[in-house]
Amino acid sequence: MTSPSGPSESSRGERVADWFDGRLGIYALGKQYLRKVFPDHWSFLLGEICLYSFVVLILTGVYLTLFFHPSMNEVTYHGSYVPLNGIRMSDAYASTLHISFDVRGGLLVRQLHHWAALVFIAAMLTHMMRHFFTGSFRKPRELNWLFGWTLLFLGLFEGLFGYSLPDDLLSGTGMRFVDGALLSVPVVGTYLSMFLFGGEYPGHDIVSRFYSLHVLLIPGIMAALVVVHLILVVYHKHTQFAGPGRTERNVVGSPFMPVYLAKAGGFFFLVFGALTVLAAVASINPVWSYGPYRADQVSTGAQPDWYLGFAEGLVRVMPGWEVTLWGHTLVLGVLIPIVVFPLLLVLIGAYPFLESWRTGDTHEHHLLDRPRNRPSRTGLGVAWISLYLILLAGGGNDIVATRLHLSINTVTWMVRVAVFAVPVLAFVITRRICLGLQLRDAELVLHGRETGVIKRLPHGEYVEIHRPLDPAELHTLTAHKRPRELMEREP
Ligand code: HEM
Numbered sequence: 104m105t106s107p108s109g110p111s112e113s114s115r116g117e118r119v120a121d122w123f124d125g126r127l128g129i130y131a132l133g134k135q136y137l138r139k140v141f142p143d144h145w146s147f148l149l150g151e152i153c154l155y156s157f158v159v160l161i162l163t164g165v166y167l168t169l170f171f172h173p174s175m176n177e178v179t180y181h182g183s184y185v186p187l188n189g190i191r192m193s194d195a196y197a198s199t200l201h202i203s204f205d206v207r208g209g210l211l212v213r214q215l216h217h218w219a220a221l222v223f224i225a226a227m228l229t230h231m232m233r234h235f236f237t238g239s240f241r242k243p244r245e246l247n248w249l250f251g252w253t254l255l256f257l258g259l260f261e262g263l264f265g266y267s268l269p270d271d272l273l274s275g276t277g278m279r280f281v282d283g284a285l286l287s288v289p290v291v292g293t294y295l296s297m298f299l300f301g302g303e304y305p306g307h308d309i310v311s312r313f314y315s316l317h318v319l320l321i322p323g324i325m326a327a328l329v330v331v332h333l334i335l336v337v338y339h340k341h342t343q344f345a346g347p348g349r350t351e352r353n354v355v356g357s358p359f360m361p362v363y364l365a366k367a368g369g370f371f372f373l374v375f376g377a378l379t380v381l382a383a384v385a386s387i388n389p390v391w392s393y394g395p396y397r398a399d400q401v402s403t404g405a406q407p408d409w410y411l412g413f414a415e416g417l418v419r420v421m422p423g424w425e426v427t428l429w430g431h432t433l434v435l436g437v438l439i440p441i442v443v444f445p446l447l448l449v450l451i452g453a454y455p456f457l458e459s460w461r462t463g464d465t466h467e468h469h470l471l472d473r474p475r476n477r478p479s480r481t482g483l484g485v486a487w488i489s490l491y492l493i494l495l496a497g498g499g500n501d502i503v504a505t506r507l508h509l510s511i512n513t514v515t516w517m518v519r520v521a522v523f524a525v526p527v528l529a530f531v532i533t534r535r536i537c538l539g540l541q542l543r544d545a546e547l548v549l550h551g552r553e554t555g556v557i558k559r560l561p562h563g564e565y566v567e568i569h570r571p572l573d574p575a576e577l578h579t580l581t582a583h584k585r586p587r588e589l590m591e592r593e594p
């Protein structure tokens with residue numbers, strides 16, 4: 104793109120832009136994408152929180168690699184944390200103490216990395232549930248749902264491998280859990296454990312193995328998936344809530360350049376800032392107070408990071424059943440939980456396909472559902488969340504028991520009953536609430552809003568005056584098709 108009077112008069116910036124356009128075709132790309140429209144709704148920020156906390160994880164993770172030693176060689180500690188002076192520990196643990204007490208900004212960056220991990224996975228779960236409740240996973244976005252779901256799945260393991268690296272007593276206890284889970288796999292369990300740990304648990308290799316997975320393989324796959332995920336968001340265009348002027352064929356909102364870019368840039372610094380404040384004021388994973396890992400020790404109150412608490416809960420509340428078949432002992436008390444753990448995640452990953460199969464809906468959808476208009480789906484989502492939360496409480500049964508002065512057996516039994524009862528109740532109650540809200544919407548559409556003004560008619564009757572909804576509200580409340588419900592019988 105040169106000025107009409109020729110290239111000689113174009114500014115320096117233009118010449119640089121021309122240079123790039125000649126090689127990358129940036130003008131055509133800009134024309135196509137710089138005015139891309141982004142709908143305005145607070146829930147769209149959840150995807151951005153995922154993105155920005157992932158960026159913070161990469162930045163802080165790279166800083167940590169400069170000082171962390173992924174080695175289980177034994178060393179004697181002589182650093183500035185006096186209570187552990189002279190104690191033998193792994194090089195990994197000693198370097199984590201070094202990062203925490205001797206590296207400039209090291210503790211802040213460690214805490215920032217850990218807080219960002221917790222927020223990242225919370226944001227992914229919330230972002231996923233917002234897509235679930237609003238039905239944005241329907242055709243043509245099922246594949247993008249799957250890419251996102253894979254990100255969540257990888258994120259859970261990336262977090263597990265990350266907090267196992269410092270080789271402190273808590274993370275070692277987590278590794279003992281992983282070892283137990285592997286050993287419970289029928290027939291090949293012992294081989295799997297030996298393969299992972301490079302010999303008898305805990306071995307000398309696990310930290311360096313997890314390190315390669317944690318800093319290279321998994322973040323590499325995740326970064327590639329994030330790029331594909333976002334390309335697909337641009338390709339499919341955003342979904343939007345129904346409203347005046349919004350149809351299945353358009354997107355109403357502000358353009359990428361300059362409005363969205365300015366907002367998103369500001370929001371990145373907000374997320375980064377909030378995480379940094381959290382890291383500065385709230386202590387997380389103080390490994391020095393746990394001590395180095397020793398295979399013959401375990402502490403009470405040992406919980407994984409919150410997102411894996413539900414897997415821990417499954418194991419803690421499962422009765423310790425064991426059966427012996429053909430000379431093999433099957434530890435059902437662990438085997439059943441480790442089968443149910445991925446199943447709980449797989450069910451939610453496969454949901455878009457299950458729903459379209461059940462409802463027979465194969466149409467494209469670009470307008471979002473209001474959760475109340477899909478009572479069964481909303482009920483299933485709330486039931487899934489309630490199960491997750493109950494198992495999370497089960498994973499902390501010792502903490503719940505000591506804090507509430509209850510017997511741990513009482514808490515375990517309460518969780519066992521709740522695992523079956525609460526999701527069903529949550530489903531039924533949510534469904535009823537949705538149906539009630541639909542009736543309220545219908546009432547509003549038909550009769551308008553109550554004004555509180557009572558009028559007396561000439562023949563003596565008292566009536567309340569209702570104000571009809573304005574056309575925009577009326578459109579929003581009625582702009583949805585009546586879809587076939589998940590729980591309806593076949594016609
Ligand atoms: C989705 C991405 C990631 C998650 C969820 C995650 C999570 C974690 C967690 C929870 C820890 C334990 C921190 C602690 O000591 O309290 C950790 C440690 C670590 N992470 Fe990450 N991480 C991610 C990405 C990365 C990347 C991209 C790198 C490097 C390029 C990295 C490098 C490290 C290192 C070196 C440690 C050990 C240092 C230490 O524990 O102090 N992480 N990670």
Ligand code: HEM
Nearest residue numbers: 147150151153154227231234239248251252254255341342
């Ligand atoms: C690293 C993790 C993730 C990042 C950075 C990310 C980022 C984003 C962003 C920025 C958007 C566009 C704005 C929005 O609709 O909120 C989006 C859309 C989407 N995400 Fe994610 N996401 C991640 C994980 C997930 C997960 C775990 C799921 C579900 C299992 C998911 C499913 C979707 C779907 C279906 C859309 C398209 C929705 C639409 O067009 O309205 N994403 N994602």
